[in-house]
Amino acid sequence: MAPKTPLSRREFVKDAGGLLIGFSLMDATMLPRLLAAPADDAALVPSPGRLDGWLRIEKDETIRVFTGKAEIGMGVQTALSQIVAEELDAPFEHISFVMADTAITPDQGGVGGSTSVAQGGKPLRNAAATARVVLLQLASQRLGVPLEQLQVKNGVVSVMGDPAKSISYGALAGSPDLHEALKTTGDGFGLNVEGAGKPKAPSTYTVVGQPIPRVDMRPKVLGQFSYAGDVRVPGMLHGRVVRPVGVGSTLQGVDESSVKEIPGMVKVVVKGNFVGVVAQTEWSAIRAAQALKVSWTAPKAAFPDQQDLYRHLRTATPKVSKDGIVRGDAAAAMSSAAKKVQASYDWPFQSHATMGPGCGIADVQPDGVTTIWSGGQKPHSLQKAIAELLHVPLERIRIVWVEDAGSYGRPGFDDIAGDAVLLSQAVGKPVRVQWMRADMTAWGAKGNPVAFDLAGGLDADGKVSAFQFTSRALSGTEITPQPVTAGNLLACQLTGILNAAAADEFAQYGEASAEYQIPNVHAVGHVVATFDPVASPLRTTHFRDPNGPATAFAVESFMDEMAASAGADPIEFRLKHLSDPRAKAVLAAAAEKAGWDSRPSPKKSVGAGELLTGRGVGLGVRNGTYVATIAEVEVNRGTGAARVKRFVCAHDCGLIVNPDGLRGVIAANLMHSMSRAMKEEVKFDRSQVTSMDWVTYPVVRASDVPEQVDIVLINHPELPAGGAGEPSSRPTAGAIANAVFDATGARVRQAPLTPPRIKAALASKA
Secondary structure, three states: OOOOOOOOHHHHHOOOOOOOOOOOOOOHHHHHHHOOOOOOOHHHOOOOOEHHHOEEEOOOOOEEEEEOOOOOOOOHHHHHHHHHHHHHOOOHHHEEEEEOEOOOOOOOOOOOOOOOOOOOHHHHHHHHHHHHHHHHHHHHHHHOOOHHHEEEEOOEEEEOOEEEEEEEHHHHOOOHHHHOEOEEEOOHHHOEEEOOOOOOOHHHOOOOOOOOOOOOHHHHHOOOOOOHHHOOOOOOEEEEEEOOOOOOOOEEEEEHHHHOOOOOEEEEEEEOOEEEEEEOOHHHHHHHHHHOEEEEOOOOOOOOOHHHHHHHHHHOOOOEEEEEEEEOOHHHHHHOOOEEEEEEEEEOOEEOOOOOOOEEEEEEOOOOOEEEEEOOOOHHHHHHHHHHHHOOOHHHEEEEEOOOOOOOEOOOHHHHHHHHHHHHHHHOOOEEEEOOHHHHHHHOOEEOOEEEEEEEEEOOOOOEEEEEEEEEEEOOOOEOOOOOOHHHOHHHHHHOOOOOOOOOOOOOOOOOOOOOOOOEEEEEEEEEOOOOOOOOOOOEEOEOOOOHHHHHHHHHHHHHHHHHHHOOOHHHHHHHOOOOHHHHHHHHHHHHHHOOOOOOOOOOOOOOOOEEEEEEEEEEEEOOEEEEEEEEEEEEOOOOOEEEEEEEEEEEOEOOOOHHHHHHHHHHHHHHHHHHHHOOOOOEOOOOEOOOOOOOOOOOOHHHOOOEEEEEEOOOOOOOEOOOOOHHHOOHHHHHHHHHHHHHOOOOOEOOOOHHHHHHHHHHHO
16 A cells, blocks of 8 residues: 655644644544655654644544654554643543654663563553543633533533533644643653653553453454555665575675566665665565675674573673572582582573564665654664764764564664665665565574573571572673664674674573572572674674563572472472562462462372373563463373463553453463473574575474463552553473473473473483
């Protein structure tokens, strides 16, 4: 579907009274495309310090809301709409969002850290509460009655006792008084505003807390939703990139004559080691990328053999180390412990492997004015990187966020934008770059691997008296989650721009896992240097709940191992080492829902049959959200194949904005983290990633979904809404591994828990 004529920013803010936006109502799914105008008139961008920088009311009663957050498939737009509708006393269906457009929305850091509702909702709540106060004041003047005699319902202000005397929000629209100044604090994820309005008490909520259906679900189910791949720009061409044959491989030559006979071929683009083709049609671009004869030097043998990955992590000299929780004297307490337990756990490279491989469109004008359509989670950061790449002022770059096919951090959408920018700059026309599956799986940045070594000491009463934790990881921020520099993008690294923004991120006990009440603890994290710093297919970045599933897999498995050594029930053992009432509550709620029978693991009698069953538990705590997950599994003794038959997940994220939306987010987390725990592992040789498709990088399918998924929501309306996009990913792998141990008596300490690893553990036990 072709876009209508796009609006410039000047047209966007032009209205009769300074409030109304200058276009008619439209489907919200089309909005990003329609707003994709050139990045002109930067000075007219509404300020976050003004009320109309957050919301505007049209005469047709539509309430247009502006947020730097994006909807990446978890119902955020619906929840934020509920917050605004609640504070304004306006109909939910009147709320319409403009999301993550750098030209017309505030910079709220984008999406990350499960903060979209927890932090992104704060300024919207305060802005809406202030708008309600201002609208009531205007209504008081127009109706000629004191403020205290007015009431609001469904966006209509009326006089108490005389409902016929009323005026709607739309009729009040256009007043310059709605340019109310707001007090601004913080920036990025922490940006907040406050005004004259005081938000409602949670006890009065009528919209927040209701299971309102997601606004994006119907068009997605019916195939009517517009994704990044659907964007069409007048004069648009199509591009593909030809990747090096491996890490460290450099370009020797390109034979452009090899593609000159392909119909619609426009240009071969070469810049350093960046090689791309541009054609009039997508099929011609695909054919050209496949046919282009490119000579590369032999790649480096920069990577260890895959079987030596964890040995490398454990033996390489760390580039940086950091103490985590240090309490008491863990070494002394360990030496005097009645029982000692030691174990090592390994977590692999993992690929984002989004359902679709991603798409980006760039329109680079000769003067550097650039518009980019991208599904990247942090558009305002990407804006900075592209401005640096093109050597132009920031205001010349406009990033228009359009939802892409799933996103778990930095899957590659920002890199696609970089590809599109270089190709568009070279041909002087808009260029659409659609990555192929191998681009995303092989060349997209990866979730980082970690090796853990843990030791615990038990006293005579079976309590943990000492705990030692050591992690050794590749940094999860070699490619930073905020793509603020050009060198952070794959295309730019191929042109010779160095990644100067690489950072160090540790897999720490108590940060990426639950913290248990143990008197003597020494936790330390190490970061090992990347294998190659330039354009590596194994470069690492944030992946859903960075370091959380890996660290919780180690910690929750080890808690089970210590519980088994103490002859204690796994849940009762955890409860003995917890003081936080919310952590205890989610464990108790999950146990009750699952019908947990109190006993040690493994089962006393494993049984002689082919199929073995067991249950396991895992606890996750992340930024104030508490999750306990119980997995019930079935293990085939002969093949080693394990299947999750049931999940029970108790979830406490404070105030619940939309219970049905929250259940959907949790269920999706459980399926994704189950896939990571049981199937997902990037394969590689000494110079390149060999996971290229869904066969070499398997993920769970519909047939793997458990027969039963029970979700227990614990609501705390007296607390702020916490994050839900990631926390329930955290305990899944540990719960499954513990269930396999309960069923078989064999402990699998390396993820994913594949049939060969389970079978090897069974053989080792035997």
